[in-house]
Amino acid sequence: MPSLSKFLADNPDLSGKEADWLQHLVGDWNLLSDLLRTDLVLWIRGEEGALAVAHCRPATGSTVYYEDPVGTVRSAVTGDPEDPDAAADPEGAEIARLLAGGEPTEEPTPIEREGRSATGVMVPVRKNGRTLAVLAAESPDSDATPSDNETHQRRLGVRVLEMLQHGAFPIEGAPIPPRRGAPRVGDGVVELDEAGVVQWTSPNARSAFHRFGIAGELTGTTLAELSTEVLQSRSPVDESLPLVLMGRAAWRSDMQARGGTLSLRAVPLTQNGTRTGALILVRDVTxxxxxxxxxxxxxxxxxxxxxxxxxxxxxxxxxxxxxxxxxxxxxxxxxxxxxxxxxxxxxxxxxxxxxxxEEAVHFDEVIDRCLRLAVDAASATVHRAGSPRLTDAQVEVRTEKIGRVGTIRAEEATPLALVVTELATNAVEHGLSETGGTLTIRSERTGSHLVISIEDDGNGMGAAKPTGLGTNIALTLVQGQLGGTLTWENRPEGGTAAVVDVYLDPLTL
Structure with missing residues (x-):
């Protein structure tokens, strides 16, 4: 299934700025979904009719969709539009009418979703007077009487829905709140009037403020005044906090005092371009x-x-x-x-x-330094390419790195670095110390499988087997700590290759 970005980029009716606006809406529409306790489906113009490009389920209520509706196409009729016997599709016709610039109906209409009765409302998503998409808000039918909390939240959701129709939501210029610790409707909601006076608080919001140290009734007071008494401490205060507490800026801020921390997000409510109030989302993030x-x-x-x-x-x-x-x-x-x-x-x-x-190492940088260390610490008869020659009798050793290892765990980086250094040093001292040449480290990694080949173009080892303390150290580390194999082979073009074959443990982030 294509992503929302793909859907919007492929639609010729939308400009780049209009596509960004719809992306911004989808990034912040969980607020509307949670307030109304409805599923939200975004419809845009498609080649064969209206196309569903995004879907949001509420965190505060039941969903009407068990299957994701993204990718669904709706037209004015079901079946072949050229067939005279094709059945009419009232929902598809209503979406098409709104996409064409029609005005929405105020009353919700009964619908059926996956064999269950539901209620739906469709509104146009407008920007600068142009209809960009249609938003369908759908909720399952219920015989239960809504609670006072649900009634207030739904009323706030209707106000946000009206802002959406006039291009005032999402709020232009407002930063998208960070996901980590960002409050949602279920965490707590406070309704303010245009002067910043509290009109209503949800039970979770009252509990959060009481735990923070603000006691008593919140309704009829201003959060800024109540918070001033609690914030009398040496802790620094975010300069945007007063604007958030008064509901004057669409911002997010933390309020910290007495060992507790509240995350607050303000959403100003407007009507015809005038701020008429605000809702504050609050979460205890102590x-x-x-x-x-x-x-x-x-x-x-x-x-x-x-x-x-x-x-x-x-x-x-x-x-x-x-x-x-x-x-x-x-x-x-x-x-x-x-x-x-x-x-x-x-x-x-x-x-x-x-x-x-992270506790991980970018091993390619380590290989670069291991190469320099191996050549510089080798026999006095060689010098690294690019470094000054100490005596005329010194031969030159060039270094080359092919392929990438990537990031590996710190526990594996130490033994692997020692192995690479030992093998590179052996290659210089026994293969290149008399003739000079090129020292190459070739890396191939596929997932957790890593093969590192340390190669030189010297005289080769012939039938002799490598010995010495460095060889024993490398073998012990590869077989014991890395659980791999270490083999030597003569290169067809001359020289020797030491091949390390290991399987690395996956990184845990």
Whole structure:
């Protein structure tokens, strides 16, 4: 099924701004659906008749649609329009009439949806005097007497529906509220008049304000005055809060005091361009904000831990470098240099974890640094391409990276970085230290399957099997910690390739 954006983009009757307006309506029409306790269906002109392009179910009542109506086409008749015996479709005819610019009927009409009786109201969606679409509000029939809460909310919904017909809803220029913590009708509703005086509050709204510390009857008072007494604290106050509490701006703001937090959203109600009141949606987000603060604190703590571990590892590497300079034998100096390189590789992973907000590593950046580290820490007979040559006898080693690894878990990044560094260092020292050439890391990832090939174009290893501490470390990490395989093979064009084949654990966000 195409998306709403696809439906609107393919419709030649709608300009770009008109399509954006309908997108804005669909992004905020749950307010209208919850107030009226109705399903909402948006109809636009199609090639074969009216086309349903969006649907919204109420969170405060029952739905009349078990199957999504998006994609349904309605015309003035059912069946073939050229067939004289085709039956008339009153609903399709009414949608077509409204799309053509007709005025809506005020009385709801009885309809049937999926074998159940329901009531429907159709209104035109207009902008700048032009009808862009038709909105159908449909609710199941009920014999129960509506409660006082339902009656007030429905009355507010009718006022918003009238604004919709005159192009005043959704409110132009109002920011779309963030989804996280955004209040809805079921959380609590407050009705204000044009002066900001409370006319009615839903039970959930009264409970939220009482928990916040505002006691007593709210009706006949202003929220701004009542909140001033509670907000006498050192906590900073959002500068848009007074406008929201008075219902003068279509905005969303948080009000925090005494350890509690309320999320407030104002929707000004207008008639003929004049503000006649407002409704305030309110939600108690105290627990949600507390958890957000805990996550922020946890994230900061984890970053600090990675920062300190990186610094400590760099200190260890520096100490090993100093110690190696005091060694009198080449074997001791090489052993300390290899240990320093391995510690530096682990530090690279922790430094990468400092850059992101998740416990995951963008491993391609680590590979770049592992390549440089492997060549720079290799034998003194080589130098990296682009770096200064220390002696005329040095050979040049070029580095190349093909393919992408992407993001992997921090637990797998450390052993994989060590493996890549060890294999790259071995390739330089045993394959390229005398002839020079190109060191290539080729990565292929399909889902969780990752194959990394570390290749050189040197003399090749022939029939000999790779040995040494670095080889044993790489084998142990690949087989033990990563649960994969490590194989060596001679390249047909010359040189050696070490192939790491592993299956990574999926990232959990």
């Amino acid at each position: 627990e949600l904000r507390r958890r957000e603060r805990e996550l922020i604190t946890k994230d900061a703590t984890i970053r600090e831990v990675h920062h300190r571990v990186k610094n400590n590892l760099q200190t260890v590497a520096a100490l090993l470098r100093m110690q190696s300079r005091r060694m009198k034998t080449d074997e001791a100096r090489e052993a300390l240099a290899e240990a320093m390189r391995r510690v530096s590789t682990i530090a690279l992973v922790h430094e990468s974890l400092l850059q992101g907000s």
